[in-house]
Amino acid sequence: MHRAAFATRDPAEGVAVLDRVFAVREVRRSPDEPFRMELSSAGTGPLRHERLRLGGSSAAGSTDGSGVLRVGHVLGGQLTATGRGDRFARRGPFLFPRRPFSSRWAELDLMTVSLQPAAVQAHARRLLGDEDFRLEFTGDRPVDPTMARYWTATVRHLGRDVLPHEELMRAPLVRAETVRCLVTALLQTFPGSFLERSRERTGGPAAPPSAVRRALAYIEAHLDEDIGLAEIAAAARMSPRGLQVAFRRELGTTPTHRLRDARLDAAHRALLDADPGTTVETVMVRWGFVHRGRFAAAYRERHGCNPAATLRA
Known part of the structure; x- marks a missing residue:
């Protein structure tokens, strides 16, 4: 479990933290203007939930976003992209570019969720049952307002009900479910190759009842372990999507609801x-x-x- 908090009025200290946490470099600001920075961060495994407040003078900088998948939500102030083709949503969640980009901010209050790309791709491959699947996001805004609300509610629950509670985060199942929930929400919310693949029609013959029985037996035998749809489907020797169809047909529910x-x-x-x-x-x-x-x-x-x-x- 990771937890940290930092506050400073020293521009040099603040710029160093921006570089270390957000890979923001070449910060440009007026040396005669005041500077305020507050940063809180909590997370587990490949997941980080961050709240950044930057006050005083407006400033600009360049960021290398290639090493992380980061979703932002501007809660107050301004954050503006200054590079060609880049736009940040003034309201609601948005994906930061996964490449170098430039931006300007003033009196900024920003909430972000960061995930390691390798962990997200591995989860997508498990869900699709395809070890060669390549994950790419093709848009920086949610696919529709419903999914934007879904993401926002998921992140709010994470920051308010889960991460602040030490007892919860000491439980291995809670930590695993927290990461799985956020990664799944990311894959379902933003347009990309995962949504395109998952919307393809499921083909092939109907699943035999033995596959459903294998899935049920696996759930019962591994209740106290870090398992989800991908692991249950592997035990049933089916694709995750095929197993979902089989559960709805045979049992009127889904594997995760049965779990x-x-x-x-x-x-x-x-x-x-x-x-x-x-x-x-x-x-x-x-x-x-x-x-x-x-x-x-x-x-x-x-x-x-x-x-x-x-x-x-």
């Missing part, structure tokens, strides 16, 4: 068998759930009572 339900059942058993002093939060986090209210709602829907009532039974 969630199985973990809710495991949490139910753990609450029933809990030792004195065990809390709902401890069990919830153990099985990969991060939001108390959402866990309680899903638990009630599946088991007909509140988790706290089960714990007291």
Whole structure:
């Protein structure tokens, strides 16, 4: 788990941090104007969630964006691209260019989510069942307003409900699900080769019931491990998309929803068998759930009572 905070009014210190964290170089600003910088960062594995505030005089700089996939959201102030062909959204999320670019900012309040490209491509390959797939993003804005809201809500949940909580982030399932959730949201939100491939029609024969049985057995045997759609599909010897179609046809659900339900059942058993002093939060986090209210709602829907009532039974 990574967590850091930094604040300075020293331009030299601030410029050095901009270089180290965001690869911003050749910063140009008036030496006689004030400077303020606040930066907070938290993350796990290939994921970073950052909040940057830059105040004082306006400034400009050049950035090498080739080493990271970074999505920005301007919360206040101004951030303007100055290179030919580059535009940053004034409202809503946008992908920074994955190449050198120039920009200008003033009284900036910027939230970013950064992901390592290798981790994103590896996840895309697992989801598609294609080890040779090459990920490329072809646009810097979300595919539609619905997906823009989806991304924004996902990032808000990450920054407010997940990353600030040490107990949650100590749980391996929570850390793994956090990264998987953000990477999947990125792939689904911004136009590129992943969306183009995933929208292709699924061909081939229908999945035999044995494949679904293999998937169900794998879910039950690996509930407490870092698994998702790609791992379940590999155990079923099917493509992820094919397995989703098979689950909807045979069971009326999806592999990931079945995994969630199985973990809710495991949490139910753990609450029933809990030792004195065990809390709902401890069990919830153990099985990969991060939001108390959402866990309680899903638990009630599946088991007909509140988790706290089960714990007291």
